[in-house]
Amino acid sequence: MRIAITGGTGLVGNALTESLRADGHDLYILTRNPENGYQKGVTYVKWLSSRADPASELEAVDVFINLAGESINSGRWSDKRKASILNSRVSATNEVVSIIKHLKQKPKLLINASAIGFYGTSTVDTFTEATEKAGDDFLAQTVEKWEAATFEAREFGVRTVFARFGVILDKKDGALPRIALPYHLFAGGTVGSGDQWLSWIHIKDVVSGLRHVIESTELAGPVNFCAPHAVTMKSFGKTLGSVLNRPHWIPAPSFALQLLLGEMSMLVLEGQKVIPEKLIKSGFSFTFPTLEEALSNIYS
Template identity: 55%
Template sequence: MKITIAGGTGFVGKALTEQLLKNNHEVIILTRGRKNTNGTNRIRFVQWQSENSSPIQELEGTDIFINLAGESINGGRWTQQRKEKILTSRLNSVNALLDIISKLRTKPKSLINASAIGIYGTSLVKIFTEKENHGFGNDFLSNTVQQWENEVSKASRLGIRTVFCRFGIILDKHNGALPKIAFPYQSFFGGPIGNGRQWMSWIHIEDVVNGILFIIENEQMAGPINFTAPHPVTMSEFGKSLSSVLHRPYWLPVPSVALRLLLGEMSTLVVDGQKVLPEMLLDNGYPFKYSNLNLALKNIFS
């Protein structure tokens, strides 16, 4: 298949592109830089979102569009300027993709778009699935994801299967939140974060990639899909597993108030939490490679 990816040079995009090429798909990476035709004949870089770019002809025949573009939420304190960039970068990429798709003679089969479990808001007691109508949160992250998904849903009006990949905390040795969480433990002063009872809905990067490939092949899957492992853990359980895998002590608590002062609103990612289950992936038979946290961490840090 011909698959076009926006955000293909990011954390998830790189891992996904590598697997798509192994599976003999043709991949186009949308880039804001100059068009690059180097590499194999199965991967090309096409310029978009600039005054001089007109990628329509090169994107004709695309079977699947995947949008992973957007300012990282893990890149620093959520100042008002950064919050505006987090939101507008997501909305702009969606609108640019929809504009391209609307001009294609042959429409793609699917638009698979990144999203986040942050849409649900936080809770110590609720269990969130795609099928239950829980309502959504009312914090910055939830409001951002709601606006993001509302824009993406316009693709369905063009008769295109539309998928929202609601990512949990993606575990990888070098990218995402895990290196920051692991650093105190590796430095011998790790311990409970906040009260330790908040939920952490995690997923291994390999299951993110394989889950997207699974959705591509299973065309009956549409709408919101939670990308979390089947067994979320409390932050206390996560810390104990991490310290065990790293052979480091688990002893020095990190108070919630200290994290809020250090990280600002971004602290909600680790201080608060939500228990999210991947019902859509499980009901459709996706075989998780890492459903056990200890095995996932051992794989990452081996």
């Protein structure tokens, strides 16, 4: 299968590329600097640069996977930073749709990265893909506009999936190393009230879930990428401490995190309980359905 990937050097992109490459798929990584590409069996395609013509190299691609966009953890959320986060996602998606528009043979599938931040935050509600209304905070509005940018691809008849990622757990990248650091220093404890929900997923289940979407032609629209068992931050901390054989005892108060991180503190002080209903109903089997299994694998 011929698969084009943007954002191929990020946490998900790296893991997905390694998995697909191992199975012999023809991979095309879109990058501003194709001359820096080095993986055997991967074609690097220049995009988002002057005189780049990616469509000319991507005819007969079966699947487009768009993972591009500035990290929401890239720094304190000033107005400038928020604009950059939004624009990077929307502009990359617009470019992917433009490439598809210029292809004579359209891909069968576009998987566009998204986030469970679409749903807003709550300590009492449970969200599934059937929840149609976006929240009213910055992340929710960003995700809504990000997903809307794919509209033209759907008009071309391309099956389009929004992979709404929860908090992705990986030992070396993403949020987990930052969350785990205080525990390694014997200073871990409950963050904020501890009642906020954390909808998480192991990186290996992200990769196998994306491959499941490619193979499951009935899946379209939003698909939640999170484990079936969300936990509160208090439970997450206790489980992490247990797996690492470290105490869970020094709390991180909400006001201190708000002073330190500003609006970005919502990433750890607020959350949502999200169920991956579509993945479950389509027959996907999680390798790590519980947090203890996931963390034990990561730190084994």
